[in-house]
Amino acid sequence: MSNEKKYDVVIIGSGIGGLLCGLILAKSRYSVCILEKHHQIGGNIQTFKRKGCTFTTGMHYVGSLEEGEILNKVFKYLGIIDKIKVRKLDEKCFEKIYIEDEEFNYAMGMDNFKAQLLEYFPEEKDAIEKYIKKIESIWKNIKLINLEEVTEADIFKLDSLTENAYDFIESLTDNKKLKALLVATNGLYAGVKEKTPMHIHAIINKFFINSAWKLDESEVLLADVIKNEIESYGGEVLTNKEVKKINCENGLAINAVTTNNEVFEARNFISDIHPAKTTELLEAGLLRKIYVNRIKNAENTISCFSLYIVLKKNSLKHINSNIYYSDSWNVWGTDTYDSKNWPKGYIFYTSPDKDNGEYAESATTITYMKYEEVEKWENTTIGKRGDDYLDYKKMKAEAFLKVIEKKIPDFRSHIDTYYTASPLTYRDYTGIPEGSMYGIIKDCNNPLDSFISHNTKVTNLFLTGQNINLHGILGVTMSAMISCSNLIDINKLIKEIKNV
Ligand SMILES: Cc1cc2nc3c(=O)[nH]c(=O)nc-3n(C[C@H](O)[C@H](O)[C@H](O)COP(=O)(O)OP(=O)(O)OC[C@H]3O[C@@H](n4cnc5c(N)ncnc54)[C@H](O)[C@@H]3O)c2cc1C
Structure with a gap:
């Protein structure tokens, strides 16, 4: 079953890294579609409720959100600073x-x-x-x-x-x-x-x-705020879409196929899932064996x-x-x-x-x-x-x-x-x-082996999220900016964030 549309970018995984890539690109007028395997978006930033109490699972506090500080500037630029609590x-x-x-x-x-x-x-x-x-x-x-x-x-x-x-x-x-x-x-x-x-x-x-x-996620969820913003630019965030394969032709990714056999075509792909899992989505031989082994053994x-x-x-x-x-x-x-x-x-x-x-x-x-x-x-x-x-x-x-x-x-x-x-x-x-x-x-003993690049041998498939550079809200935010730099002018983005 093929989705009629061909997107500029399909993003696999709706962790904070995938969502931020989606918003940066949607704001830059790219057509984006995020595919999330669960019924709830957010990955580590998802929450759950018990007896009226909201529990965060993997993101309970953030830093540098004071006026003028880095996260404040990025969130302001993305239009989410006043929407979160x-x-x-x-x-x-x-x-x-x-x-x-x-x-x-x-x-x-x-x-x-x-x-x-x-x-x-x-x-x-x-x-x-x-x-x-x-x-x-x-x-x-x-x-x-x-x-x-x-x-x-x-x-x-x-x-x-x-x-x-x-x-x-x-x-x-x-x-x-x-x-x-x-x-x-x-x-x-x-x-x-x-x-x-x-x-x-x-x-x-x-x-x-x-x-x-x-x-404070008791009333508004960070993940939902970002999703709403993506949708306001025409982007899509879809749940219950587990990607099982990324098909390639002539060294380029052409579509992502979900476990219920839906096909999502795009010009570019960003994977926000663990790199070892990303390598499993590609046919053997597309990535160098040495690279796959390094990632799988990390x-x-x-x-x-x-x-x-x-x-x-x-x-x-x-x-x-x-x-x-x-x-x-x-x-x-x-x-x-x-x-x-x-x-x-x-x-x-x-x-x-x-x-x-x-x-x-x-x-x-x-x-x-x-x-x-x-x-x-x-x-x-x-x-x-x-x-x-x-x-x-x-x-x-x-x-x-x-x-x-x-x-x-x-x-x-x-x-x-x-x-x-x-x-x-x-x-x-x-x-x-x-x-x-x-x-x-x-x-630190093996920096080159434990640092994973955003780029892959499949030239229109990029990696993002906590495994690239650094984890946590700051790490994935920086990672999202770098992953998107493959598609947009990073210095223009930096300038816009700085002058927000
Ligand atoms: C207990 C705990 C507490 C933490 N506390 C903090 C904190 O207070 N502050 C802070 O800054 N950081 C904190 N962190 C770290 C932070 O939560 C993570 O670094 C960050 O959320 C990771 O985001 P990510 O984008 O890399 O993706 P992930 O959160 O890993 O999300 C990946 C998403 O991809 C989806 N997915 C996987 N496979 C597929 C597939 N095949 N198809 C489609 N979708 C798929 C998953 O369902 C998931 O939604 C904490 C982490 C933990 C575990």
């Missing part, structure tokens, strides 16, 4: 950090952040200044983030591709507490001591230190286990900060656990009650979980995994709650109901292999 986190403490029995605040704004660190560690002025200077300089050197004109060579040129974050932070000082505090939010990039490049740590930390905002970041908790009415006070907990000063080690010491750390946040904002209506908490823990159920589907899987999740949830109660005594007494998500849940809702949190690991 956000809440600024506590400027004095947007991240509340618990390490062992000690407690610290991350203050918002680079000057405040620095002043707060100096208050905790007055004797560490040199180390703190060196750290701030480093992350500022990494950020400053990325032209795209600073909306500066780029050439093809420096479109996403990064300093310190091979510089290791752990080594740099180790070189600052012998003070184990300061070093741990600087990387206490490393769950944001699933930091691995031996691998995480310094620039990943720097970009993500600075992005949130600039300003940090909670997405290691993915660890997965996670989440508790989505509906709280009793007016029971637990809401806190306008994220809580990050680590049970030891070795904050790099929370991903290496066994059944006896899991979980070694987590992120926890609450959402205010709609009727009484002093109290929380729900809480969400996320910790690492290795895929191998749930591997034995990998051939099952959502809702049909069997009682032993449910028992396993319950056992893990109870172990998790026990650790949370170390910081929030009697937390269980506030709970009305809770729901759980395992690596299989993430895998099945996003299509990401092994439910990996952020896709392909960026490895």
